[in-house]
Amino acid sequence: MTSPNKSIKERTLDSPNLSKNLVNGNSSIEKMLIESEEIRKVQVREEVQARIWRMTEKLAQLYQEEQTKEELRARERAAESQRQETALLAMLLHEENLAATRHQQLTLEHEQSTKRMNEMLKEMEKKQKEAEEEEKKKLDENKRLLSQIYEYQMNFRAKYQQISEAVKTCKDKQALIPVISQQAGKLRSLCEEFDQLVKKSKSGELQAEDEDKAFKAYTQMGSVLEIILQEVGKINSEVEAAVAAQANSVESQPQSSVEIVGAEVSKQEEGKGDVKKLRDCVDAELLKKYLSLKHYVRTFEKLYEPLYNDPQWKQFRVDCQKAVSTPVNAISPVSAAHMMDKLTRLRLLLTGKPVDIGDSRVISSAHPNGIAYCKNLLAKKLVKQGGQVVSSKPDAAFAIAAVIVALWTEFPDFGHLLLAHFYKDCPYLVPFHIPQRQGQSDKDYYNASLLFDFLEVAGNSMSTHYGSQFQKLLHITCKEYYPRLKEVTPVGSGGPVT
Template identity: 30%
Template sequence: MSNLAIDMSDEMDKTGFNRIRTRALWKAVQCGSNLTGGVTIGPNAPQNGWGAFSSSMETGLGGSIDDIDITPITKPKSAKTKREMKTVRLIVDEPIIDEENLCRRRILAELNKLSIMEAQEAKYRHVKQMEEHDRKAAEEVAKLNAQQQAEGLARQQAKMMEMAKQQEELLRRQQELAAAQANREETRKQQLEMEKQSRERMKQSEFFNRVYETHRHFSNQYREILEMLKAEEEIKKAIPDELEVIKSCQEKFDSLIAKCKRDEIANEDVVCAEHLLKTVTALNVKAKKEVERLEEMRIREREEEEQKRIKRLEEENKKKLEEEKKLQEQKKLLRGGGAPPGSPDSVPNLLADSKQDVVGNCQRFQEYKALQKNLEKTEESLAQFSKDETLKKFRSDCQKAINVPVNAISAHSASHLSDKFRKLLNFLQKQTVVVSEKRITSATHPLGPLYSLNYLAVKTVKQGEQCVSSNPEAAYPIAAVVIALWTEMPEYGKLLLAHFYKSSPYLIPTYWERKKMETDEEYYKRLGFLYSGGEKEDMDKFLKRQSGIMRLYCAIIVTPHNRANKSKPHPLPLSEAWKWLTAFILLPPKADISATMLLEMLEVTGHLMMSTYGAQFRKLLHLICISYLPLVERVTLPGRGGPVTRLRGFLEGLISGKSIPPPKGLLSPNFW
């Protein structure tokens, strides 16, 4: 064997086998230095180094070191192979070697074996590392694949969830669209139903309006018929059959109204209502014709009676000269206070010297002066009290204690009226009353009772101006309380009359003449006019206020006592109305105010005076018609004939035979 061959595979070379072999040879040189000194390895080594070793090896072995065949040992695939691979064959061509060379060869073989083992170990480690690397790489790949799969799965799940959400959203939108469509359909149905109901309501409303309008005309026609039947009893005899028809029409219309209230009206009912209206209208026309026929008969009768009356007047005028002296004596008696009613001689003659001032000398004017003097004394006593600012709160409390019950007076019930009277009386008698949860007494100040008494008198007159002028029926419950207070506290009655005469001098009666150096405002205020901002109130408002004052004054005269004071004399008896009438018609009349005041007195007191004085009062009314009314018409200005027209209508009704009815709203004698 001439060469030592070492067969290495490319895979072993890749593991760094040459480097391992060099290191193993180096270790062998280290070990062989004890055997042969100067052994070195390297290109620059001397001949006594590796070269000498090599030469000695070659000499001892009979060849060169390159002739050594070193077969690499691969990883055995079986146990036998492994055992075979663990041996290193050293093939030497020389058949005979010496001991030293054999030792060297053994060492080299051992070295070669060691290097091969190290190479195999290195390869094994490398394989292990590669396997570990592959394992880790596989794990990384598996992990990466798992992660990718997880991510893919997550993405897929997210996508599926997103798709599920989209499907849910789509489903929700579809449901919303379906609900919206259903709502639209329902709304459309509701709108159609509402439109239908609206058309029905409009139709019903049209029916109601037509029935209402028809009923209004029907009621007017029916009321006219009833008024004619009440006024003319003879019509019932003239149209008995028609009365049954009218009654039947009213019953049918009442049934139609009941159906309207139940919302059951139909077009047939409207036609029926219009037919009923036509029927009642025709009956009304027939009744009017009958009334006109009766009226024509009465007119002819009145004309005949008027002719007879004219003849009687002519006969009476012949006797007038003979009776003139007697009438003059009667007039003198009236100027001295008026003759007592109940005698024909008490009726005055207005045709003789009626322009002379008769009031200044009469008893009523003297009473007026005494009342005004008492009022001036009272106001003088209260002058300082009314101006004291420290007592402003007390005065306000006193006013409130009076205003609250006075404003609440009404004919609601007897207990209500008694309660208001009791509150006023208690306060005026210095007792404590509760007003708006506050305890008030007029005795807080010495002048408190007198101030409250005078304030109540002023408030009573203002009730006539403000309340009674708008609501005439309110005069009678106020008058009832006034009479009860006047009976308990006569001083209140004196102050009340004084304020009545101050606000309306026509109650005295008198017409004030203008004084010298008196301004227009001062003069008209004395006549009872009010001024606001320097402007005098217009005549219509003035007449309305004065009529309210007069109606309240007359209501006091005709209102009876309450049951508690029934046995006591009336503070303002009916004789005061007679005295006022006889004195008033002696005065020269004034435009508007004379007719207004006279009519109020007759309307309120006429019924009671007629029942009390009888024929005497009828003579007085006759005298007013014949003598006083023409004088009033003579002074009435053009375009201002309202008051005198109402007065003439009232008097003509009495002449035609109508009786004077009791005033509307008058309380019964036993009301409270």
């Protein structure tokens, strides 16, 4: 039985017949839809096929048109290619004609250029030959000038050496100094003139007038030599005459001789007295040697006092100082050749031969006492060099010592001067020992010396560390201890008091 609350739709659906009819109706609709879809597909397929045919025809038409256009373009390209080929052939023909013409022109120009070149080569060969002949003439002339000037130079040096030897043979060099001073300026100018000629010869700048200059300098040197030889001969004759007169008057003046001998004896006794006073404090042999060398230096220095005090020879002294200082400062153990070069320069200087220092030339024998001045100057310089250089560069000691030994062997007087300056700069080479007095305690004997050495070595460190306390100690030492020490120190003694 049907519920009254059901709707009409539900009741309709619940009806069996109605449901069946609905099912059949739905099937018909589906069938119709399927048939309609099939018809639509057929229509679409036909339309697509028709469109494909239309497109195929269109493509065929387009292809035909394109084929026609391509044939047309091919004909145009062939025609253009033909035109270009024709133009290219014409251009090539024109270029061949131009090339032939240019070749003819180049051939003609080459022939003309070759002709001009041959003419130029012949002209150049001619000029070169003339230049070579001219150069050969100049070289021959230069060789002749060099040979002639060298000969003049050798003769010039020989005469200069004769002047040096003549000065050495003079028996009264003091009397010869005015003449030497008078001729010194001329000698210097002649040497400088020859130096300029030598420089010009080294640089190849000699001229014909230089030969005349060399001959003139050589002739003037001969005149100077003649003047000095005459003066030396005159002085030697006067000295010999004075010696002969003195020998003849010896018997008539015995008293004066006795006085001279007495003065010498008194000097020797005085020297012996000084040695005797110091005999207990110093080695007698060392002291004797020291005094002897000291006297030797004083005597040697008197030899060149005229040179040292003459203002006209100031530049000469400066040049000698350079000639000594330059090689000595350069002594070092670089090589054997280096040391030999410095030794050779010093040897030439001490023998009075020319020595080149920079742009100038120094000849120590230009003054009669120049060699003595250089020897003493060299001895001082080497002692000073040993103190300044060897202390900082110990390796330099061997080089300096080797040069000293070589010079000492050749110049014994230089060795004596060197030793004397060593003693002068370092008195400790003659030890001075004050003996302990009888009854003096070891404390009193050593205390002052030890205190002095202690303060000398450690004074700076103590002052830094202790400051004002150390200053107080020094004040007491100076005000209290030193006066007492001075009272008991013998007169003439040194030690800590000095």
